[in-house]
Amino acid sequence: MIRKIIHIDMDAFYASVEQLDFPELKGKPIAVGGGGDRGVVAAASYEARKFGVRSAMSGVLARKNCPELIFVKPRFQRYKEISQQIRTIFYEYTDYVEPLSLDEAFLDVTQNKMGNPSATLIAEEIRNKIWNQTQLTASAGISINKFLAKIASDFNKPNGQKTIKPAEILPFLESLEIKKFFGIGKKTADKMYHLGIFTGSDLKSKSQDFLEKHFGRSGLDYYHIVRGIHNSPVRPNRTIKSIGTERTFEENLSSEIFILEKLEYIVEDLSFRLKKQNVAGKTITLKIKYSDFVQQTRSHTVPYYLSDKELLLDIARNLLFQSKLKESVRLIGVSVSNLNSDQKKKPIAVQLRFDF
Structure with a gap:
């Protein structure tokens, strides 16, 4: 009794819209974003990606690469x-749609409006x-849960799809490189490499206690997902409570000039x-983590809604210098909450289960 989940991901969406x-x-390497000294790449066309241009990359480095x-x-x-x-x-096709962006x-x-028993065919139709x-082209991943569908949608990009059937899940996950697991970033992957974890099979060989010891709460998630267990349902009308960005620096920063430079990118x-x-x-809200791992948060609420970079940066700067920095800084994060999304609507969390 398992679900049929599709993850649809548009191919280089913003860049593709501009080319459209x-x-x-068309056919040229383009980047959506700022190309100046302070600019950041928001999205890159596939022609640009061949040169190593990626989202969140500085405009200067992007131009150097391409x-x-x-x-x-x-x-x-x-x-x-x-x-x-x-x-x-x-x-x-369904009312159970959870937009991520x-x-x-x-x-x-x-259980879909077309009465089609094949999630694979539905994805192709969509x-x-x-x-x-x-x-515009889209790629799709199809499987029994969101975690697997998300991984699958990356496999045949652009303009392709992949289905991971129930009988294929464990062999697929065991052979998968650990860096391709959704939710495992570069730093976590590097830590796993040092622990001898390079593939799903290596991850599966570690006990729950071992993973929790080295990865805290996330350890239990890793223990489950490598076994194909991920029970989070598709949540229509998902309410976003906050949005944030943070960066951990390769070297701890003590210079205000360098900290302000990083803050602008963030x-x-x-x-x-x-x-x-x-x-x-x-x-x-500004989050600061010092070199001694002590963490501080500072918040400020204004009477109007903000999303503009310059206004956000002005408040973030004031929060940064609200009191003297104690030590050198290893991480800075900025988040925005109290959003103008509809807070009255409660998320629907219905989980349907039928044969795949």
Whole structure:
């Protein structure tokens, strides 16, 4: 008695929209974002990715990697418009749609409006409809839970899909490189490498106690997911409570000039995320972690909703210098809460279970 979950992920969405609307950009390496000394890449076309250009990369480094790179200013209203078209297609199949952002979503099609027993065929239909209506391509992952569907959607990108059937789950996870597990970032992967964990099979060989000892609460999650266990349901109308960005520095920072420089990059990324989710907030929180691992948080609430980079940066700067920094700084994070999303609607968390 298991679910049928699809993860739809648009291919290089923002960059693809720009190439769609401006045909002269087709086939060229483009980056959505800022190309100046302080600019950050928000999204990159596949032509740019071949040169190592990635989201969250500084504009300076992106240009160094790809001298031919063309920077385009983001047009969030346009991205939202197309996202709404795509979301309308999702609702033709199921009401159990959990958007993660403008360009990706989970769908629970265990029991769907088309009465189609094949999640694989539904995913193919959805991708074809997206192409016919928008001339944009999407990739899809299909499996029994959100974790597996998310991993699967990356396998045949761009413009492809992959299904992980119940009988294939354990062999698939055991052979998977640990860095490809959704939720395991570079730092965690490096830590696992030092512990002799390189594949899912290596991870599965470790006991629950071992994983909890080395990874805390996340250890139990790793113990479960490598066994294909992930029971989080698709949540329609998911309410976002806060959005934040943080960076851990390679070297601890004590110079105010360097800290302010990093803070600007962090806030620019945060502003992009807020606009990507089409939300703004009133409460700005600064998190500081010192070299001795002592952590501080400082918050400020304003009477209006914010998402603009310069306004956020002004408040973040004031919070940073609200009191003297104690030690050198190893991490800075900025988050926005008290959002203008609808707080009255409660998330629906219905979990349907039928044969795959």
